[in-house]
Amino acid sequence: MSQLDLGDQRAYQQWADAKRAAFDQRQSDDFAPVVDIDGDGNIPPPALQIIAQQIARYNFAIYRLQGKVEDHLASLRNIGRQLGLKEMDKNLCAREDRITRLTVQDQGRANLYIPYTNKAIGWHTDGYYNPMHQRVLAMVLHCEQPAAEGGDNQLLDPDLVYIHLRDENPMYIKALTQPQVMCIPQNIEDGELIRPQTCSAVFLEEDDSALSMRFSKRKHNIIWAEDALTREALDCLFKFLESDTRYIINYRLNAGEGVINNNVLHTRSAFVDDTQHKRVYYRARYYNRINIQ
Numbered sequence: 001m002s003q004l005d006l007g008d009q010r011a012y013q014q015w016a017d018a019k020r021a022a023f024d025q026r027q028s029d030d031f032a033p034v035v036d037i038d039g040d041g042n043i044p045p046p047a048l049q050i051i052a053q054q055i056a057r058y059n060f061a062i063y064r065l066q067g068k069v070e071d072h073l074a075s076l077r078n079i080g081r082q083l084g085l086k087e088m089d090k091n092l093c094a095r096e097d098r099i100t101r102l103t104v105q106d107q108g109r110a111n112l113y114i115p116y117t118n119k120a121i122g123w124h125t126d127g128y129y130n131p132m133h134q135r136v137l138a139m140v141l142h143c144e145q146p147a148a149e150g151g152d153n154q155l156l157d158p159d160l161v162y163i164h165l166r167d168e169n170p171m172y173i174k175a176l177t178q179p180q181v182m183c184i185p186q187n188i189e190d191g192e193l194i195r196p197q198t199c200s201a202v203f204l205e206e207d208d209s210a211l212s213m214r215f216s217k218r219k220h221n222i223i224w225a226e227d228a229l230t231r232e233a234l235d236c237l238f239k240f241l242e243s244d245t246r247y248i249i250n251y252r253l254n255a256g257e258g259v260i261n262n263n264v265l266h267t268r269s270a271f272v273d274d275t276q277h278k279r280v281y282y283r284a285r286y287y288n289r290i291n292i293q
């Protein structure tokens, strides 16, 4: 039995209480420390300990790389290794080294996709369209340079979303763990099949009893199951994401900062670049969860 099992209310309650208490502790501590990492990506043992603690509590941690910003890309892989992150996802627009450079692009394949524009991006977890054997369970989002204006992120731990829904109505969890509840149609570009249709649950239980979430708030290219309970569950979920719940963290990454996380829900606000401040982010996605020894 795990805390996610609907039949084990006691284990669930203990886990949910601990998650909420940890979060409230964080709020009362002002803001969780931004953890300093050496410029080459080496994480000093005390910093690694803080990251491990934050991941266990909130599923994300914010770091700041020392050294020159231009050298940070090379440090990213090194960071992933120390977090126990292994195989990296290769998405359509990733570089050779599987790290994706997110910046406004005016031409080429990338400009078909919202991440490469300056538009806002709604709530989602990364790779919600990936095949099940290539689920994105962790990622590192690194800011080389922020925009002149905007481009803030909101972060929300999926555990807290699960808790909210289950406390509202445990049947919502039943609806959103149906293996076909969310389908992403195939992706065809110029007549070529880039990705087949993928259907999955919203909430999944991973091998270590941890929760993972696949979700996008976007209306296009996503087909939801049409039963009444799913509709109600989604309505509850969407309202929660639009609410002013204290569980949503707003943060604007400064140059050299990044978020290490177990693929938490996140958004990006619209932004404006100027010649001196062109927003450049790097993103590394992984198929396993953070595992710090």
Ligand SMILES: [Fe+2]
Residues within 6 Å of the ligand: 124, 125, 126, 266
């Ligand atoms: Fe994302």
